[in-house]
Amino acid sequence: MNEQVENFNIYRSRMNEKIMGADNIVLKRLFNLDTNAYSKGSLDTTTKEMLGLACSMVLRCDDCVKYHLQKCKELGVNKEQIFEVFAIANIIGGTIVIPHLRRAVEFWEALDE
């Protein structure tokens, strides 16, 4: 696995464990709910992950973008489709999103290694 991807996942897991360990009931349930929101329902998981990706991009959260890019890759979303999600996010969110687009493209390529 690419180093950037690996470091991202390791840090994410390590800190999530600490957060769960703090035993705050509201945060625990929010994490749980987060998982539920993306599980298959009337919409399939691929659509839901693309929704998560687009929202993360317009809200300009690099880590959230990376997380959903990884999920999309696992679910078989291809490059052309990912760039159409990027295009919508950049039109809606404006050029302020472009620096996040750059980092997203870098991470997307890292996922291929």
Place this chain on the structure above:
Amino acid sequence: MNEQVENFNIYRSRMNEKIMGADNIVLKRLFNLDTNAYSKGSLDTTTKEMLGLACSMVLRCDDCVKYHLQKCKELGVNKEQIFEVFAIANIIGGTIVIPHLRRAVEFWEALDE
């Protein structure tokens, strides 16, 4: 057509015309590009409109939410699916999105009349 929906569309069209009439080339092209972004590509138009809806909701833009709700309705997205989009947007964006969810639900119902 429901009065709220009609007024929304009339105001939107009227002001868009004024904006186009001002003849600013950058704004004209941005409006054009906005239309292009949602046309069928590797992703179908329904997926794209749902992406637009979710992004509009996390960015808390009532008018943008209304616009994409109308498009989703025209494309046959059903209530259960719309609420799954709402759920993802509210989990990502937090409870600060709830007042916009209320107005979205009201508009969604108005679209049925």
Place this chain on the structure above:
Amino acid sequence: MNEQVENFNIYRSRMNEKIMGADNIVLKRLFNLDTNAYSKGSLDTTTKEMLGLACSMVLRCDDCVKYHLQKCKELGVNKEQIFEVFAIANIIGGTIVIPHLRRAVEFWEALDE
């Protein structure tokens, strides 16, 4: 009760019922979690409501501000304290928050009627 306050509460309740009625499990749990987050823990409810108020103000959500103002009033927060919360929110969020401050002050007075 003041008319502005009453209309706010009626609309809020009516739309919340519709949202609950749609039976989306993620949204239902999020609403539930929202209630839990403000219940007494290591921090008392008054502190928590002031946190909710300040966050709502910097995120510039008028309806959220109104909701927490009402809660603060019920819990006995006085005008001087409320204005200190306002001051922090306006320093952190900048002058872009001022229009929301104006509407908050109007609603705070309406709660007295």
Place this chain on the structure above:
Amino acid sequence: MNEQVENFNIYRSRMNEKIMGADNIVLKRLFNLDTNAYSKGSLDTTTKEMLGLACSMVLRCDDCVKYHLQKCKELGVNKEQIFEVFAIANIIGGTIVIPHLRRAVEFWEALDE
């Protein structure tokens, strides 16, 4: 004076007085500082008001946009220039800014009456 413009100014003045009347030292100084920031320095007041307008637009604050539009009009900024400010704000902030652009154009016209 146009009714929309007049109501805007009356409400703004009335609420500002109430805020000043609450005698919170931090808010009072912030209001003061706000005035200072736009006074002539190395940059002229027209440039500063256009900066205020563009920032208000990307932050999507209708009232702030209206305030700076009024100032720009008083300082002699013309329609073509205003639309170039709008164009930059909409490119940077994306299509999410468009509903605010519509209301800005409406208010700009109201200022002419």
Place this chain on the structure above:
Amino acid sequence: MNEQVENFNIYRSRMNEKIMGADNIVLKRLFNLDTNAYSKGSLDTTTKEMLGLACSMVLRCDDCVKYHLQKCKELGVNKEQIFEVFAIANIIGGTIVIPHLRRAVEFWEALDE
């Protein structure tokens, strides 16, 4: 002192000095006002620092979160209380806040070293 905490404080002080050195009267007064806003008034400093922390978190400013965490630690806020502030900020701001929560938890632990 932990290295992360020390580097954070050194950079912060060094750049603040440069900003003050530029002698812009508006920025100088804003920095001053920032200090005033958190001094004891009708609300105690601990409550005010928690307000600052929650607002910084929903606005997703890592450096601001770190600054207020340090202040809260100095004032004796304990881990359980801090996590209740985190919980409210994450419920209001949504899962988009979680990456900032991870970094906040890391910094909170660093403050203990």
Place this chain on the structure above:
Amino acid sequence: MNEQVENFNIYRSRMNEKIMGADNIVLKRLFNLDTNAYSKGSLDTTTKEMLGLACSMVLRCDDCVKYHLQKCKELGVNKEQIFEVFAIANIIGGTIVIPHLRRAVEFWEALDE
């Protein structure tokens, strides 16, 4: 050229090429439009770059701030003027902007080397 400035420009160019290479028509046109928006019109390029700088700062995008600082420097904007733009952005956007101000000041100095 200073190392920070050089790395910034190299990464920016490299990722822009990749984005162009993906051949998404919407993103390509958006990049194009971005360039057009800042070209001379009724407003001169210096004013437009200062508008871009102020908007980038209130939206808290470090990379966007750096880009426009570089452009402003090339166009001859001096330190006092830059700090007046900073002052307006920090008053409008609040103290949440200060960490971005620190990084902006650091980059502005790097441009002098």
